[in-house]
Amino acid sequence: NAGVMQNPRHLVRRRGQEARLRCSPMKGHSHVYWYRQLPEEGLKFMVYLQKENIIDESGMPKERFSAEFPKEGPSILRIQQVVRGDSAAYFCASSPRQDLNTEAFFGQGTRLTVV
């Protein structure tokens, strides 16, 4: 059973370009979370999705950022018109259920550098 797969591992974009980050959850997991880790900081929650639904986007910046988790295929975090401040590590986590014993499994992250 493969773990949470994120690609690309490293992504370099020029200011103003679009960045697309992909996350394939573990097999059987229907809950996906995206977190951002800015340099020298801890991880901050961005968005929680289930298949075809955004459940909680309270941590998403109001502009330029969007996320989806289609019925088929990976979850996508999309950043339009990137700026230098978007440079960070973006981690995806998945979980199989939502109950008292749930835990999240993390991918290896995508390190976005905006030049």
Next chain:
Amino acid sequence: AQSVSQHNHHVILSEAASLELGCNYSYGGTVNLFWYVQYPGQHLQLLLKYFSGDPLVKGIKGFEAEFIKSKFSFNLRKPSVQWSDTAEYFCAVMRMDSSYKLIFGSGTRLLVRP
């Protein structure tokens, strides 16, 4: 607002020294508690977790943590650290009534000198 506080941002120890990293959270409801480790350039790995039951939990690589509900604390300990424990350690809280998302502390960077 709910927060998770890790008191030590940087810790430097010699090998074989004992380790204790503090973690306090501010939420009073039902939570699950986690410690993650991030080795340089790598992803987060789960060290240990507390859901319920015995407040002293044991994790991988000789780590353990104690949940003290009255103090809202979940401190991480290891009796004797090794050079390979050099990493960043994150405490995290999962609230049962908030999308089950994780709220992370700011992390503690541990450097173990051989």
